[in-house]
Amino acid sequence: MGLLSAFQLIVKRDLLLAFRRRAEIVNPLIFFLLVASLFPLGITPERKMLALIAPGVIWVAALLAVMLSLDQLFKHDYDDGSLSLLVLSPVPLFWLALAKVLVHWLVSGALLLLFAPILALMLHLPDAAWWPMLASLLLGTPLLSLIGAIGAALTVGLKKGGVLLSLLVLPLNIPVLIFGSGAVIAATQALPYEGQLLWLAVLLVLGITLAPFAIAAGLRISVSE
Amino acid sequence: MKWTWFHRLGSPKWFFEKSGKWLPWLAWVSIGLLTTGVVWGLAFAPPDYLQGNSYRIIFIHVPSAFLAQACYVTMAVAGAVGLVWKMKLADMAAKCCAPIGASFTILALLTGAIWGKPTWGTWWEWDARLTSMLILLFLYLGFIALESAIDNVQTAAKACAVLALVGLVNIPIIKYSVEWWNTLHQPATLKLTEKPSMAPEMLVPLLICIAGFYCFFLVVFLYRLRNEILWRERRTQWVRLWMKRFQ
Numbered sequence: 001m002g003l004l005s006a007f008q009l010i011v012k013r014d015l016l017l018a019f020r021r022r023a024e025i026v027n028p029l030i031f032f033l034l035v036a037s038l039f040p041l042g043i044t045p046e047r048k049m050l051a052l053i054a055p056g057v058i059w060v061a062a063l064l065a066v067m068l069s070l071d072q073l074f075k076h077d078y079d080d081g082s083l084s085l086l087v088l089s090p091v092p093l094f095w096l097a098l099a100k101v102l103v104h105w106l107v108s109g110a111l112l113l114l115f116a117p118i119l120a121l122m123l124h125l126p127d128a129a130w131w132p133m134l135a136s137l138l139l140g141t142p143l144l145s146l147i148g149a150i151g152a153a154l155t156v157g158l159k160k161g162g163v164l165l166s167l168l169v170l171p172l173n174i175p176v177l178i179f180g181s182g183a184v185i186a187a188t189q190a191l192p193y194e195g196q197l198l199w200l201a202v203l204l205v206l207g208i209t210l211a212p213f214a215i216a217a218g219l220r221i222s223v224s225e
Numbered sequence: 226m227k228w229t230w231f232h233r234l235g236s237p238k239w240f241f242e243k244s245g246k247w248l249p250w251l252a253w254v255s256i257g258l259l260t261t262g263v264v265w266g267l268a269f270a271p272p273d274y275l276q277g278n279s280y281r282i283i284f285i286h287v288p289s290a291f292l293a294q295a296c297y298v299t300m301a302v303a304g305a306v307g308l309v310w311k312m313k314l315a316d317m318a319a320k321c322c323a324p325i326g327a328s329f330t331i332l333a334l335l336t337g338a339i340w341g342k343p344t345w346g347t348w349w350e351w352d353a354r355l356t357s358m359l360i361l362l363f364l365y366l367g368f369i370a371l372e373s374a375i376d377n378v379q380t381a382a383k384a385c386a387v388l389a390l391v392g393l394v395n396i397p398i399i400k401y402s403v404e405w406w407n408t409l410h411q412p413a414t415l416k417l418t419e420k421p422s423m424a425p426e427m428l429v430p431l432l433i434c435i436a437g438f439y440c441f442f443l444v445v446f447l448y449r450l451r452n453e454i455l456w457r458e459r460r461t462q463w464v465r466l467w468m469k470r471f472q
Contacts (some may be wrong), residue, residue: 047302106461150391154384155370164374168388171363174356175398221383225375 006091017076018107024072025107032065032112036119041144047124054123055133055184059177061119062112062137063144068165070148073100074156074219080198083156087223096203097219100141101149101212109141125188132187132197139196139200140180144209153218157225176203235312237454238463244447250446258437266432272331273427279343284431286336288438293361294396296326296442301393304386315456316382321449322329325442327365334358353402354410357395364392368454375378378457 001009018025040050077083086096116137120130151169155161183196185214233239263266266284273280300322307315337355338348349355368385402410423431458464 150387154388155374157380158374161374164370167363167370168367171360171367171395173389174360214387217387219386221380221387225377225380 001091003095006089007095007099011103013177014100015104015106018103024069025111027113028065028069028108029111031116032061033119035061035064037122040123050125051126052189054120054125055129057123057186058119058125058133059136059140059181059184060115061143062109062116063170065112066087066141066144066148067169068109069104070145070152071165071170072164073104073149073152074222078156078222083219084223087220093216093219095162097149097153097215098212101145101215104105104149105142105145109137109145112141113137123142125184128190129184129187132193133184135197136156136180136183136200139197139204140176143176143200143204143207144173146207146215147176148156150214150218151209153215153222155222156219157222172214179203234360235262235310235314236443237314237317238456239429239463240314240452241453241454242465244451247400248444248447248451251440251447255437255440258433258440262430262435262437265433266427270426270427270430276344279340282336282340284434285378286340287431288435290434292438293326293330293333293358294441295439296322297361297364297389297392297396300326301386301389304382304389307382308386313457314454316379316386317450317453318446319382319386321446321453323365323368323372325363325445325449327369328359329442330362332355334362340354343378352410354399357399357402361399364395370390452457 036057039053041055043049074083077086080174087093113134116133117130119125120123121135121159125133129154148165148169151165151172152161158164179199183193183200186193186196263284267281270281270284272278276289300319303315303319306312307319334355341350342348368388371388372381372385375384420462455464455467
């Protein structure tokens with residue numbers, strides 16, 4: 001089987017599976033909205049203050065929502081044995097891993113992008129920061145999926161991997177958070193934000209090229225257990 | 226070139242015997258260096274023209290920050306060697322490095338906070354160098370947590386090695402954070418390629434302290450490693466014979 005057709009097959013299969021388990025897609029989205037709406041209640045509903053913290057709140061909420069869906073990324077495949085088959089297949093594992101991460105991003109990070117404007121509205125994010133927010137999320141959320149998948153691959157065989165997964169992945173996500181919210185903050189202050197976006201793009205290119213190998217190594221280790 | 230030494234190094238038994246002979250020497254050297262460096266630095270080095278006596282914590286802070294990063298690199302390299310050449314000893318070395326590295330990171334953060342109070346007027350600042358050191362601590366803690374979560378020793382070593390290699394990206398971020406971002410933290414005091422900006426009366430005790438910390442690390446590391454070797458090889462003949470001497 002060719003590389004491209006294998007890629008397409010995995011993407012199709014995983015998308016189908018994802019839409020059969022709709023709750024797993026919807027829950028992180030609700031969580032995203034819920035976490036962000038806690039801040040006006042917890043800190044202050046005052047307009048100015050909210051506009052100030054909005055970039056960070058949106059980014060942290062996105063990070064946590066992606067985190068939440070990571071646990072299930074390889075779990076079902078591991079439980080029903082299809083992960084072993086993927087590992088044994090003649091198609092390079094890093095390639096298949098990349099396909100799975102793409103689907104994970106489509107049903108987590110990319111969907112969050114659709115809801116981010118609602119949050120921006122609720123938190124009174126200045127108009128000038130809207131496009132930088134969407135651009136930073138567009139570049140940053142695939143990175144969250146890529147980095148997170150490394151952790152998910154390493155912990156998939158463990159019974160209680162959830163908390164451990166966040167412990168492993170969150171520190172690695174911090175640079176993404178810094179550049180992502182940094183771009184939005186710069187935009188709210190009418191400063192140039194292209195630098196942070198370019199950094200995110202650099203990290204994304206690095207992530208796409210290197211992370212699949214780490215994910216594949218992690219999956220091999222977990223499956224051989 | 227003969228590679229037999231490399232393979233012999235991978236044999237736990239051979240390493241255990243050899244390191245037993247190195248340990249007393251290393252311990253004495255590290256005690257000597259640390260006492261000289263610390264006493265010289267804290268009592269005899271001249272006060273700084275700007276910071277007075279408060280700068281003296283540099284003799285603890287800088288070496289521990291060095292070691293915090295060096296430990297992580299050692300851990301990642303040992304992990305990679307374990308992954309590639311499947312050497313048992315390398316797996317054990319990576320595992321033994323983590324708690325020591327975490328301790329040095331905590332020491333660097335604490336001494337940094339103590340130094341920050343008189344010079345910056347604050348215990349903690351969210352500046353790039355400090356934040357990236359905090360991330361380093363979290364990486365160590367994640368490594369230790371993953372190691373203890375997986376029961377199978379070999380699987381744990383492999384998984385941890387992958388994690389350590391991924392986390393390696395943080396090291397250049399720490400290293401260059403003070404140059405890339407204009408933050409509160411002062412730029413590096415010591416550089417290999419440039420003439421040091423410190424007066425020799427301060428530089429020499431600092432270098433002695435750094436050498437002392439490295440030796441101290443080696444001593445603690447070897448102790449942990451020898452302990453780990455005995456535990457993992459506890460069912461072999463040579464460990465049983467060795468343990469008999471203490472009964």
